[in-house]
Amino acid sequence: MKQRCAVLGIGQTHHAAKRGDLSMSGLVREAALRALDDAGMTFDEIDAVVMGKAPDFFEGVMTPELYLADALGAAGKPVFRVHTAGSVGGSTAIFATHLVTSGIHKRVLTLAWEKQSESNAMWALSPKYPFSPPTTAGAGGYFAPFVRAYIEFTGAPEHIGWQVAYKDRIHALKNPYAHLQMPEITIDMVKNSPVLWDPIRYLETCPSSDGAGAMILVSEDVAEASGKKVAWVHGTANRTEAILYPRRNQVLPQAGSDCAKALYKEAGITDPKREIDTAEIYVPFAWFEPMWLENIGLADANDGWKMVDSGDTMLGGRQPINPSGGVLSSNPIGASGMLRFLEAAHQVRGTAGEHQVEGAKKALGHAYGGGSQYFAMWIVGAEKP
Amino acid sequence: MSEATKAVVKDVTTMASPVSLKFRARAGKDLSRFLRGMKERRIVGRVCPSCNYVYVPPRGACPTCGCPMGDERVLPETGTITTFCIVNIPFEGQKLKPPYVCASVLLDGADVALFHLVGGCDVNEVRMGMRVRAEWVDEADAELSLETIRYFVPTGEPDRPLAQIREHI
Ligand SMILES: [Zn+2]
Numbered sequence: 001m002k003q004r005c006a007v008l009g010i011g012q013t014h015h016a017a018k019r020g021d022l023s024m025s026g027l028v029r030e031a032a033l034r035a036l037d038d039a040g041m042t043f044d045e046i047d048a049v050v051m052g053k054a055p056d057f058f059e060g061v062m063t064p065e066l067y068l069a070d071a072l073g074a075a076g077k078p079v080f081r082v083h084t085a086g087s088v089g090g091s092t093a094i095f096a097t098h099l100v101t102s103g104i105h106k107r108v109l110t111l112a113w114e115k116q117s118e119s120n121a122m123w124a125l126s127p128k129y130p131f132s133p134p135t136t137a138g139a140g141g142y143f144a145p146f147v148r149a150y151i152e153f154t155g156a157p158e159h160i161g162w163q164v165a166y167k168d169r170i171h172a173l174k175n176p177y178a179h180l181q182m183p184e185i186t187i188d189m190v191k192n193s194p195v196l197w198d199p200i201r202y203l204e205t206c207p208s209s210d211g212a213g214a215m216i217l218v219s220e221d222v223a224e225a226s227g228k229k230v231a232w233v234h235g236t237a238n239r240t241e242a243i244l245y246p247r248r249n250q251v252l253p254q255a256g257s258d259c260a261k262a263l264y265k266e267a268g269i270t271d272p273k274r275e276i277d278t279a280e281i282y283v284p285f286a287w288f289e290p291m292w293l294e295n296i297g298l299a300d301a302n303d304g305w306k307m308v309d310s311g312d313t314m315l316g317g318r319q320p321i322n323p324s325g326g327v328l329s330s331n332p333i334g335a336s337g338m339l340r341f342l343e344a345a346h347q348v349r350g351t352a353g354e355h356q357v358e359g360a361k362k363a364l365g366h367a368y369g370g371g372s373q374y375f376a377m378w379i380v381g382a383e384k385p
Numbered sequence: 386m387s388e389a390t391k392a393v394v395k396d397v398t399t400m401a402s403p404v405s406l407k408f409r410a411r412a413g414k415d416l417s418r419f420l421r422g423m424k425e426r427r428i429v430g431r432v433c434p435s436c437n438y439v440y441v442p443p444r445g446a447c448p449t450c451g452c453p454m455g456d457e458r459v460l461p462e463t464g465t466i467t468t469f470c471i472v473n474i475p476f477e478g479q480k481l482k483p484p485y486v487c488a489s490v491l492l493d494g495a496d497v498a499l500f501h502l503v504g505g506c507d508v509n510e511v512r513m514g515m516r517v518r519a520e521w522v523d524e525a526d527a528e529l530s531l532e533t534i535r536y537f538v539p540t541g542e543p544d545r546p547l548a549q550i551r552e553h554i
Binding site for chain 2: 020060118120122123126128130131132133134135137138140141144145146148149152153194195196197198242244245246247249250251
């Protein structure tokens with residue numbers, strides 16, 4: 001019989017282009033200690049640690065989870081590493097959730113991180129593959145063709161991308177942990193920024209960040225004994241698809257929509273457009289907001305951009321998307337999914353601070369990775385499921 | 386550290402240590418057959434005996450059905466650009482000088498698009514639906530590589546309607 005699982009503690013680092021003041025150990029520890037402090041716990045009380053990050057070659061340190069166990073008080077405890085490319089922060093939280101819902105552990109520390117300043121992800125994502133022409137050009141080079149297809153097939157006007165980029169940077173001003181703090185941001189600045197990977201502009205692109213996010217996930221009895229306000233996990237889902245097969249829809253991947261359907265079923269949600277108060281979704285390039293809104297059923301087909309255009313996705317709108325500023329404002333790659341999940345938990349606990357969505361009762365966290373292949377999502381609620 | 390050294394050396398907090406990895410890649414049986422075709426400046430795809438989709442470059446097994454791939458099929462050197470990106474950004478290790486175009490090219494008769502370069506026209510002339518053909522390197526320069534196709538160039542034929550390429554981006 002499945003046990004209930006709750007988010008008792010939440011912590012994250014101050015994300016920045018370079019956290020030169022911290023080693024990788026120090027970075028994960030900063031997030032973990034904040035989560036423990038939030039939960040009113042110490043490392044001694046933790047049963048197991050589940051951590052994740054994107055590919056090791058992003059920093060050039062192999063299997064860092066082994067030596068990081070010390071910094072996380074995990075010596076002698078079960079330690080697990082999850083790896084599902086950019087979606088890893090989400091999958092890591094889901095794996096940790098299952099350790100609690102299965103009754104194996106009662107108090108699990110889960111965290112994810114990336115220290116991008118220690119290497120060069122643009123270089124790492126632009127390999128010259130053997131026997132092939134040099135067509136790789138970072139994540140933007142991979143995703144730009146699908147953004148172009150979305151724009152072409154939906155007839156979305158150009159300003160939708162500018163608007164998402166502007167909105168998330170305005171949201172980030174309300175989040176003290178966000179990397180980009182751009183009080184001077186305007187739509188015109190986005191519009192006039194250089195086109196890096198046509199049709200994607202510089203300011204429609206996420207930054208490269210150092211950062212970590214952590215949560216303490218606990219069983220129902222531990223949550224209740226704490227006397228604290230928690231976020232209850234209502235559902236989790238992962239789905240994966242191959243990178244290349246005939247008639248694959250890379251704009252709206254089947255794995256993404258299947259994942260959302262499975263998630264809503266588990267969480268008992270029949271009308272996600274109305275029942276979900278806010279969502280933190282993985283938007284590394286502005287146009288992915290309308291694309292994912294359609295993919296996960298928060299907007300109808302071809303209507304994602306209209307939802308953006310109407311202002312519904314702004315804080316104060318009908319269904320605010322990425323009130324924390326999202327990936328467009330902080331992108332410690334491996335941690336980005338974890339940040340989406342923990343920000344969703346903040347919202348339903350009512351602890352999001354200035355970027356709190358008033359009265360949020362149910363929130364969705366979303367992450368994707370690879371060539372839009374790996375999806376991880378959860379729904380958390382203020383009440384028990 | 387002596388007081389004199391301290392005076393001139395700032396605190397060292399990080400050290401850059403570039404790493405490199407040399408490797409030899411083996412193409413394997415199925416890709417090797419395709420690459421031998423490239424060296425002869427021919428595009429050799431393969432047909433899945435179960436779903437009849439034509440793959441190029443061919444795989445050992447069909448990713449849709451899981452069965453071993455069937456007969457070879459020589460494909461024409463013409464196709465359609467289904468979507469593309471203009472790369473304007475410079476980056477470390479880049480082989481080409483921006484701006485340049487990377488595109489999904491659906492060869493006539495194939496069921497998966499090939500990701501390759503587009504040349505022979507201004508980057509701003511490239512369109513979704515544009516008809517292109519392979520521009521080969523000289524016979525003497527032909528290699529066991531997709532780079533034996535230098536890039537795809539416009540044929541000048543009318544564009545294919547977007548409705549026909551929608552499923553192949
Ligand atoms: Zn097949």
